[in-house]
Amino acid sequence: MRRSMLFMPGNNAGMLLNADTLGADSIIFDLEDAVSPAEKDSARILVRNAMKYLNYGNCEIIIRINSIDTNFWKADLDEIIPLRPHMIMPPKVCSHKDIEVVEDYIKKVEKKHGIDNPVSIIALIETALGVENAYEIAASSDRVKAIFLGAEDLTADLRCKRTKKGDEIFYSRGRIVTAARAAGVDAYDTPFTDVEDEEGLKKDAEFAKSLGFTGKAAISPRHVMAINEVFSPTVEEIEYSKEVMDIIRIAKEQGKGAISLRGKMIDAPIVERARQTLEAAKALGGVL
Amino acid sequence: MKINRSASAGTLESSDIYVMVEPNEDGIELELESIVYNQFGEEIEKTVREVLSDMDIQNIKIQLKDRGAVECAIRARVETALRRAEGADD
Numbered sequence: 001m002r003r004s005m006l007f008m009p010g011n012n013a014g015m016l017l018n019a020d021t022l023g024a025d026s027i028i029f030d031l032e033d034a035v036s037p038a039e040k041d042s043a044r045i046l047v048r049n050a051m052k053y054l055n056y057g058n059c060e061i062i063i064r065i066n067s068i069d070t071n072f073w074k075a076d077l078d079e080i081i082p083l084r085p086h087m088i089m090p091p092k093v094c095s096h097k098d099i100e101v102v103e104d105y106i107k108k109v110e111k112k113h114g115i116d117n118p119v120s121i122i123a124l125i126e127t128a129l130g131v132e133n134a135y136e137i138a139a140s141s142d143r144v145k146a147i148f149l150g151a152e153d154l155t156a157d158l159r160c161k162r163t164k165k166g167d168e169i170f171y172s173r174g175r176i177v178t179a180a181r182a183a184g185v186d187a188y189d190t191p192f193t194d195v196e197d198e199e200g201l202k203k204d205a206e207f208a209k210s211l212g213f214t215g216k217a218a219i220s221p222r223h224v225m226a227i228n229e230v231f232s233p234t235v236e237e238i239e240y241s242k243e244v245m246d247i248i249r250i251a252k253e254q255g256k257g258a259i260s261l262r263g264k265m266i267d268a269p270i271v272e273r274a275r276q277t278l279e280a281a282k283a284l285g286g287v288l
Numbered sequence: 289m290k291i292n293r294s295a296s297a298g299t300l301e302s303s304d305i306y307v308m309v310e311p312n313e314d315g316i317e318l319e320l321e322s323i324v325y326n327q328f329g330e331e332i333e334k335t336v337r338e339v340l341s342d343m344d345i346q347n348i349k350i351q352l353k354d355r356g357a358v359e360c361a362i363r364a365r366v367e368t369a370l371r372r373a374e375g376a377d378d
Contacts, residue, residue: 013361014303041371042297046364053360 001283002026002060003215003231004224005148005188009034010043016050019059022221023228026060031076032067032091040072044079051083062122064089068101077102081109085119087145092153093123094130096140103141118143122188126150127157131172134179144185148217149176151190162193164200166207177212186214195220205230232284233277241274241281289343295372298357298365305357307369312349316340322354335359339366 006024008015010031019027035043051061063085066072090102099121106119121143125134131154138147151169155162162168180187189208192201205216205227216227243261248271251259259266294310320333332354340348
């Protein structure tokens with residue numbers, strides 16, 4: 001289960017070394033914005049060696065490559081795909097055509113190295129055009145398993161100020177979640193950028209969860225624990241979900257079409273939500 | 289691979305290593321400075337020579353300033369310096 005995704009600069013040897021000890025479900029090794037143009041070669045060689053020689057345990061490894069309008073992204077894939085990361089994150093994805101371009105090149109590299117298991121894609125949507133095309137991006141390929149909203153670049157593109165409250169990205173957040181769910185993939189929320197404001201982070205993460213996001217990215221290890229907590233099912237949610245599943249089983253045994261729990265009718269969406277909660281709890285190692 | 293020009297890679301930050309290479313006509317000349325020289329000097333040099341061998345380097349002057357880098361970082365920084373010295377990433 002992926003609740004938190006922690007960005008790590010791809011050219012920082014010390015940070016790559018300890019990446020899996022910070023509690024994040026996924027680590028995003030960043031070859032894009034966190035790396036200066038003069039160090040792109042160095043970062044991709046360092047990340048490749050880190051993946052080859054270090055054991056990141058159960059931590060999922062995602063690589064943010066450079067965007068397809070640069071001269072770097074093909075070299076990123078050449079270096080990284082043979083090491084079989086879990087996911088590739090192309091940035092600034094604006095349409096299904098961008099995914100096709102990346103996927104075509106990934107296929108070539110996979111074929112060259114005899115890789116049968118296709119790498120997944122998490123598309124980073126951070127332009128107005130990308131937000132408007134979110135569904136076609138999310139549904140563009142079987143490799144696309146998630147879409148991820150990047151609000152910093154987006155607000156620059158929208159020509160508005162990025163605020164902590166986030167009213168300026170409300171529409172985009174809703175559109176990303178709706179597009180992702182319509183396409184049957186996961187949706188990830190933009191990082192909260194004030195490293196010091198842990199209360200603000202919690203509120204922001206809770207709001208993202210309330211909109212339907214699967215999880216949230218972080219740019220600081222200090223944010224990981226709070227994000228994990230927000231996006232994990234609570235004990236009360238798990239207990240309620242177990243009660244829902246029990247009463248549905250009893251209703252079926254008794255041949256009842258409709259049944260209520262705690263004074264509320266239990267219908268299909270409630271059962272589905274209960275199933276999802278229990279599935280998430282199980283994925284997190286909970287004893288049910 | 290032939291070393292065509294001087295190049296460097298890495299940083300002097302903790303857990304990293306700074307590597308400088310330049311052409312040499314008389315074999316491998318290696319200078320290592322490390323904060324953990326007494327404990328790991330031999331192992332670091334062995335790793336560096338392995339990378340040189342893997343990349344078929346016979347003549348090079350290589351200077352390393354280690355700040356406690358692990359093996360994968362040493363390999364990465366040496367490889368980066370070598371590729372830059374070859375001019376592949378220009």
